[in-house]
Amino acid sequence: MADILSRLSLQPVDSSDFEAMLALRIDAMRPSLERVGRFDLDRSRERLQAGFVVPYMHHIALDGDQRIGFVTLKPEGSDALRLDHLYLRTGFQGLGIGEWVLE
Structure with a gap:
């Protein structure tokens, strides 16, 4: 698991990324939402x-x-952040990536 974490980075988003990000969100959420x-x-x-x-x-x-x-x-106030979205593609969930992002 540590190997994958060392290969991660955060990169800026552009307004033209919306459709690709929507597809990623659907990939991440669809299985659990369909189950319910x-x-x-x-x-x-x-x-x-x-x-x-x-x-x-x-x-x-x-x-x-x-x-x-x-x-x-x-931003939430002067010294806090609010997590609005955190999505990972199917196959990358449960590997500690979310924890890496929040750290």
């Missing part, structure tokens, strides 16, 4: 659009160019 009967493509789009604030978003990249997730951390 709550997957809705339009709702997924709306939720991401509502929180799509480029300056507070970062791609989670593996080996510099493989985008495996993204995180949104927004």
Whole structure:
């Protein structure tokens, strides 16, 4: 697991990244939402659009160019951040990457 963590980086998001990030969010959330009967493509789009604030978003990249997730951390007061989004592609969940991002 430590090997994969050493290969991660956070990279800036551009407004043109929206559709790719939506696809990633759907990949990350669809299986669990379908299990509970709550997957809705339009709702997924709306939720991401509502929180799509480029300056507070970062791609989670593996080996510099493989985008495996993204995180949104927004300022909350003068000394705190609020986690709005943290999504990882299927296959990259449960490897300690979320913990790495939050550290």
